[in-house]
Amino acid sequence: MHSNFSDDPGNNNLKEFLKTKDNEFEKYNEILSLMKNCSLCGTPLDFTYTVEHPKELIREEASCRHCEIRIRNKLFNIQ
Numbered sequence: 204m205h206s207n208f209s210d211d212p213g214n215n216n217l218k219e220f221l222k223t224k225d226n227e228f229e230k231y232n233e234i235l236s237l238m239k240n241c242s243l244c245g246t247p248l249d250f251t252y253t254v255e256h257p258k259e260l261i262r263e264e265a266s267c268r269h270c271e272i273r274i275r276n277k278l279f280n281i282q
């Protein structure tokens with residue numbers, strides 16, 4: 204009877220990999236929270252999302268009411 208599944212090095216690699224991913228995700232979240240406010244005046248940004256057909260893309264736009272500037276204009280593929 205072999206029961207060495209928990210000693211499988213592949214398993215440990217996966218755990219390490221997930222740990223790394225968590226850290227990256229936290230970093231990403233920090234960056235996102237920084238970008239939720241206008242870098243010029245600190246006012247919370249207004250986000251608008253529009254779906255563009257037929258390419259199935261979501262356009263994300265962030266703008267500051269105070270400075271009247273558009274900060275971000277990004278496209279996400281939702282396919």
Ligand SMILES: [Zn+2]
Pocket residue numbers: 241242243244245246267268269270271
């Ligand atoms: Zn602003």
